[in-house]
Amino acid sequence: MTDIQRSNWLHIGVVIALACSFFILPEYHSGNLARILVLAVYAMGYNLLFGYTGLLSLGHALFFAAGMYGLGLAMQFFDFNPIAAVIAGLILALVVSICVGFLALRTTGVAFMIVTLMFAQAGYLTILYFGEYTRGDEGFVIQQADRMVGMIDLTSPMGRFFTALLLFAICFFIIAYIVRSGFGLALVAIRENEERATMLGYDVMRLKLQAVVISGVMSGSAGAAYALLFGYAGATFATVQYSIFPLLWVLLGGAGVTIGPLIGTIFMFYLIDYSSAITPAYMLIAGLALVLLTLFAPQGLAGELRRRFLPWLP
Amino acid sequence: MASVMILETKGLSKSFGGLQANTDIDFKLQEGLITALIGPNGAGKTTFVGMLCGRIPATSGQVFFNGENISALPAHQRIRLGIAYTFQITSIFPGLSVAGNVELSLRRAQKLKTKDIGAAVQKVLAQVNLSDRADQVAKDLSYGHQRILEIAMGLAQDPKLFILDEPTQGLSESEVEEFIALIKSLAGDTTILLIEHNMDVVMKSADHIAVLNFGELLAEGTPAEIRENKSVQSAYLGTSEDA
Numbered sequence: 284m285t286d287i288q289r290s291n292w293l294h295i296g297v298v299i300a301l302a303c304s305f306f307i308l309p310e311y312h313s314g315n316l317a318r319i320l321v322l323a324v325y326a327m328g329y330n331l332l333f334g335y336t337g338l339l340s341l342g343h344a345l346f347f348a349a350g351m352y353g354l355g356l357a358m359q360f361f362d363f364n365p366i367a368a369v370i371a372g373l374i375l376a377l378v379v380s381i382c383v384g385f386l387a388l389r390t391t392g393v394a395f396m397i398v399t400l401m402f403a404q405a406g407y408l409t410i411l412y413f414g415e416y417t418r419g420d421e422g423f424v425i426q427q428a429d430r431m432v433g434m435i436d437l438t439s440p441m442g443r444f445f446t447a448l449l450l451f452a453i454c455f456f457i458i459a460y461i462v463r464s465g466f467g468l469a470l471v472a473i474r475e476n477e478e479r480a481t482m483l484g485y486d487v488m489r490l491k492l493q494a495v496v497i498s499g500v501m502s503g504s505a506g507a508a509y510a511l512l513f514g515y516a517g518a519t520f521a522t523v524q525y526s527i528f529p530l531l532w533v534l535l536g537g538a539g540v541t542i543g544p545l546i547g548t549i550f551m552f553y554l555i556d557y558s559s560a561i562t563p564a565y566m567l568i569a570g571l572a573l574v575l576l577t578l579f580a581p582q583g584l585a586g587e588l589r590r591r592f593l594p595w596l597p
Numbered sequence: 598m599a600s601v602m603i604l605e606t607k608g609l610s611k612s613f614g615g616l617q618a619n620t621d622i623d624f625k626l627q628e629g630l631i632t633a634l635i636g637p638n639g640a641g642k643t644t645f646v647g648m649l650c651g652r653i654p655a656t657s658g659q660v661f662f663n664g665e666n667i668s669a670l671p672a673h674q675r676i677r678l679g680i681a682y683t684f685q686i687t688s689i690f691p692g693l694s695v696a697g698n699v700e701l702s703l704r705r706a707q708k709l710k711t712k713d714i715g716a717a718v719q720k721v722l723a724q725v726n727l728s729d730r731a732d733q734v735a736k737d738l739s740y741g742h743q744r745i746l747e748i749a750m751g752l753a754q755d756p757k758l759f760i761l762d763e764p765t766q767g768l769s770e771s772e773v774e775e776f777i778a779l780i781k782s783l784a785g786d787t788t789i790l791l792i793e794h795n796m797d798v799v800m801k802s803a804d805h806i807a808v809l810n811f812g813e814l815l816a817e818g819t820p821a822e823i824r825e826n827k828s829v830q831s832a833y834l835g836t837s838e839d840a
């Protein structure tokens with residue numbers, strides 16, 4: 284089997300395993316998994332920029348929130364149906380990521396981190412400022428009755444899970460395709476040595492902008508799906524905390540590995556879930572686990588897997 | 598013999614703050630030859646070629662490539678016209694395999710079908726005797742092999758003009774000999790501009806020599822002419838008639 288075939292089977296296999304898990308897992312866990320899958324899409328978007336292109340953004344919550352509010356406000360005030368509202372969310376995320384990319388990419392390194400952080404903060408404050416429509420921190424609920432796509436009830440466990448899985452699978456395959464394409468290799472070249480990439484004739488600026496936009500729209504699709512499937516949009520999702528989350532998920536799961544974001548999101552979700560069952564000081568346990576993992580698996584779980592056993596992992 | 602100029606500069610100058618690194622350089626590069634650019638440390642050689650390929654913005658002056666004024670083009674667009682550049686300080690993709698490094702160069706420079714890329718990569722690696730290291734991670738290579746890899750990336754671009762900044766630094770004696778044979782085999786189709794401190798390499802390979810000193814073009818000529826040139830000798834001995 285060639286590496287490409289292996290990689291294809293891996294991606295297909297993961298999606299099939301996830302689909303089967305719905306029928307095997309207790310309802311509590313399959314409910315969690317629906318949420319994890321949506322968040323993993325956010326992390327995959329982040330991974331394209333951070334793990335493959337080497338750009339560390341601290342402002343991705345802005346893209347997540349753009350998708351979330353694009354969808355939420357369109358449904359709330361313009362009575363969009365869910366599909367049209369998802370498209371509205373994607374368009375808003377697209378516009379925001381083009382603007383942010385265009386401006387923030389004039390900087391590099393730490394300055395890029397700060398500029399993206401500031402943009403996200405500005406986005407958060409904008410949501411608060413228009414509290415009359417967005418309901419600020421309190422947020423607003425998207426009515427159960429509106430969350431129907433044809434005959435599919437997105438509020439039912441099954442409808443919710445398989446919609447989340449559909450989005451996940453689409454993004455997962457897109458990422459798998461991108462990282463193997465010439466475009467994906469060029470992004471890795473930028474991560475490895477930007478100056479060399481330029482001196483081979485790559486238009487680094489343009490490639491980076493494309494990476495920001497794809498990453499931003501994917502993150503936005505997660506935001507839109509989150510609002511739609513869980514029926515709520517709120518400014519919390521635009522806070523710094525939500526910009527840090529995908530970074531953590533990707534670091535833990537494995538930056539620059541296609542399955543890294545999924546693994547990282549599952550791991551962190553259950554780490555917090557179980558440790559909060561043991562003690563109210565759950566962040567202490569979670570924090571300790573994170574420190575240990577960074578010490579002993581600095582490339583993340585999937586990164587470690589690739590280093591030790593599966594060098595072909597894309 | 599009617600000689601064609603592949604590259605020409607007019608009044609090319611660079612100052613870093615108060616430091617004048619290149620002053621008013623008018624230079625012509627003849628197509629198909631190996632031209633060596635020599636000069637003492639700090640003479641401005643790296644700065645000069647950096648302005649040719651767009652890596653360093655010129656303070657003033659113009660660069661023409663195949664008769665076209667490319668002064669306003671950013672680096673990646675100049676490279677796409679058929680210029681390859683190897684850095685004085687090795688610059689490769691450290692985390693990728695040797696083959697991956699060459700592949701990135703090939704993919705950008707040549708329109709190849711995905712199925713043909715592997716063979717094309719192997720062909721380039723064979724040219725520089727790196728075939729048996731194709732799967733090694735580039736950062737694990739010895740210093741000399743990393744420099745050879747960078748040369749291989751330049752070869753993969755199949756450039757019209759190949760600019761090499763002290764390529765033989767850190768190579769073993771036998772590797773230097775292989776390098777000389779390699780660039781001689783390229784000359785004709787490819788124009789080579791070679792910055793080199795190793796006079797043995799210069800004398801063995803160059804058809805033409807240009808000497809840079811204190812940011813100015815001091816002399817030009819055949820290897821024999823340059824060897825006889827009094828001001829070149831004094832520049833290299835670090836003395837100057839009017840000091």
Ligand SMILES: Nc1ncnc2c1ncn2[C@@H]1O[C@H](COP(=O)(O)OP(=O)(O)OP(=O)(O)O)[C@@H](O)[C@H]1O
Nearest residue numbers: 613616618636637638639640641642643644645685
């Ligand atoms: N980025 C920079 N900023 C400030 N000064 C610089 C810069 N780059 C080069 N210089 C200065 O410009 C002068 C020319 O440098 P350059 O590197 O072009 O010389 P060189 O001929 O390549 O020397 P060497 O043989 O040591 O490589 C030197 O005095 C150097 O210190």
Ligand SMILES: [Mg+2]
Nearest residue numbers: 642643644685
């Ligand atoms: Mg130099």
